[in-house]
Amino acid sequence: MRPLTKKQRISALAATAALVAAGVTAGTAGAAPSGSADAKANGALPAKLSASQHTSLVKKADTKAAKAADAKALGLGAKEALHVKDVIKNKDGATHTRYERTYDGLPVLGGDLVVHKTADGKVTRTTKATKAKIAVKSTRAAASHKPATAEAKGSKAPRKVIWASDGKPVLAWETVVGGTQKSGAPNQLHVITDANTGKKLFEFQGVKEGTGESQYSGSVELGTSGSDGKFTLVDEGRGKNETTDLKNGQSGDGELFTDEDDKWGTGKPEDAQTAGVDAHYGAATTWDYYKNVHGREGIAGDGKGARSRVHYGDNYVNAFWEDGCFCMTYGDGEGNKKPLTSLDVAAHEMSHGVTSTTANLEYAGESGGLNEATSDIFAAAVEFSANNKEDVADYMVGEKIDINGDGTPLRYMDEPSKDGQSLDYWDTNAGDVDVHYSSGIANHFFFLLSVGSGEREVNGVKYNSPTKNGEKLEGIGIEKAEKIWFKALTEEMTSTTDYKGARAATLKAAEGLYGADSAEVKAVGAAWTGVNVTG
Structure with a gap:
């Protein structure tokens, strides 16, 4: 695929994220003077919310009355509707409500916005992905320009959308082509075409390639479940994060790791459990980081865990995050000796999930x-x-x-x-x-x-x-x-x-x-x- 131009962006529908480009087969730092009062920082930092508190905050913002009030304040048209994606609350009570938009019932790609409010609910400002007015002459599309559904496994039928990510909004089709990429990773090619002319507006790859004995982090404590004779890598204390074994397969949830004595892995790649230990530890450590440092319980802030799948494919030199399954997937590296399950790789992949549930930065x-x-x-x-x-x-x-x-x-x-x-x-x-x-x-x-x-x-x-x-x-x-x-x-x-x-x-x-x-x-x-x- 040719390099993308600056105009070629897609809205935040990217399903997955990985560590390296598809073409690749492969405490304290820096002390410095602060010069500021930490007292001010405390109020503007994210409030530490439990999963239920976050859910309650989202539900409150997602009421018909609340959305109607914000839509009116924003001057949205009669055919536009707001849908709450997330709410961030600061310690001082200020809130930042992230909305996605629809127009006449169709998703608006590039129509997301954030409404900032004081603790007493006063709107102070709004941050928008596009300043363009969302409107099209008609949402009826000519059948002659509707793309065909690809035959590859995992393909999705075209859906009508409003393309507003660049320039004047237009009626468009979004098609997802499945199958497998040359690298061995799943294929989720999103193609956006003009519904009135059939011209391709943009395309992007949805798969963005990118106590146990671990291979990379030494002896680590693991959150597990079960009892004598049948323990599993399911972390009850962290939203039921779980780790499964794909056994070199390339689809499905994988088989949940089990162990008789709750002592996992050997630290060597020859033991299939070892990669599971690293992945499970990475998921737990990343969960703890977002909760303890940023007050976010879980990737989506809803307290729900994610799945880690190890031993993907054969000699697969990559790792990726998928929104669809809310999971991380890891290959075993060259010669199946260097699984991509190190701590920073796990944190990298899970952080794609945090991005997708917040700013949802277009992956182009x-x-x-x-x-x-x-x-x-x-x-x-x-x-x-x-x-x-x-x-x-x-x-x-x-x-x-x-x-x-x-x-x-x-x-x-x-x-x-x-x-x-x-x-x-x-x-x-x-x-x-x-x-x-x-x-x-x-x-x-x-x-x-x-x-x-x-x-x-x-x-x-x-x-x-x-x-x-x-x-x-x-x-x-x-x-x-x-x-x-x-x-x-x-x-x-x-x-x-x-x-x-x-x-x-x-x-x-x-x-x-x-x-x-x-x-x-x-x-x-x-x-x-x-x-x-x-x-």
Whole structure:
């Protein structure tokens, strides 16, 4: 497929997310002065909500009266309707309600928006994915331009939508083509065509490739269920996260791992349980991170667990997240000796799920790069939070899985271009680059914000991060940087956010957390300028 242009974006219907491009077969950091009052930060941070509290908040916002009031305040047309996707509540009581839109009953791709309110319910502002008025002459489509349903397994019949992700909204068809990609991953090719002319508007790949003895994290505690003679990898304390064995298959839920004495794996890839241990540990650690650091219980904030499927295919060198099954899937790597089940890979994949249930960044163009970077950013954050002595936290991605076969990591956050393909800095062609490589811009920003530029050493790893403008930057620490990114993702970003929009979103988030004149806001601006994203 040819590289996508900046105009070629799809709304947030991407079903899955993976670690690397389809063509590839393969605690504290950066101490810095705060310069701000933490008291202000406490009020703007996400409130720690239980699953039932989050569900109650969503239900309250999703009432007919509440949606009608917001629709009226927004000046929406008679044929437009709002549908609550998520609600973020801050400690000070402010809420941020994320809506998806329909027009005459049809999904509006690129019509998502966020309504920001004070604790007493007053609307302060609205963030929209598109500023265009949602309207089409007719929602009746000529049969002659309706695409045929592909015969491949997993294909979906065309559905009518309003395409508003770019330019003037038009009536369109969305078709999903199933089957299997050349890499061995499932195929979920979404194709958007103009309902009136049959012209292809856009296409994107929905599968975004990307106590036990673990292979990568040493001896770890696992949440299991059952009793003597039949224990299972089902984590009752974390929404019933479960881990299953595909036994080299490429479909289905997999077979639930069981064990007689609740002692799992050997730490060696020859033992099928070992990959299950790493995946189960990764899911639990990621769950704990989002709950303890951001007050989010579960990937969707609803307290429900996810499934991890290991031993996918044969010699499959990738891992991916699927919204459809709400699950992570891991291949066993080259020679079936290096399963892609390391902690940062697990966190990367599960974080795609967090993105899909919040900002839902379009998986193409600059927003696609931000989607991938978000998963890398939280993968690093989970590592630092876990503080695992066997998998020491760093600002690299996939350093344990040896995906390149020479011991080098998959990606570097301090200087992304060291992998030979990722971008260090933004330029006008960033939207035309594969999202796994344009993500380097945001990864680099996050490193500069957390650690700073120039020669640094964190946890025994040496870095030397450059800036586009040659300025020397001091970091504010990952604990603050991760909170700024999470607040920007969940409250400020929409499906169409690009790099300029990400700068604005993170500045707004830092201002809300630390104050308009804070050192943190200045650091955010300087870090973006350092990667050539200016205001």
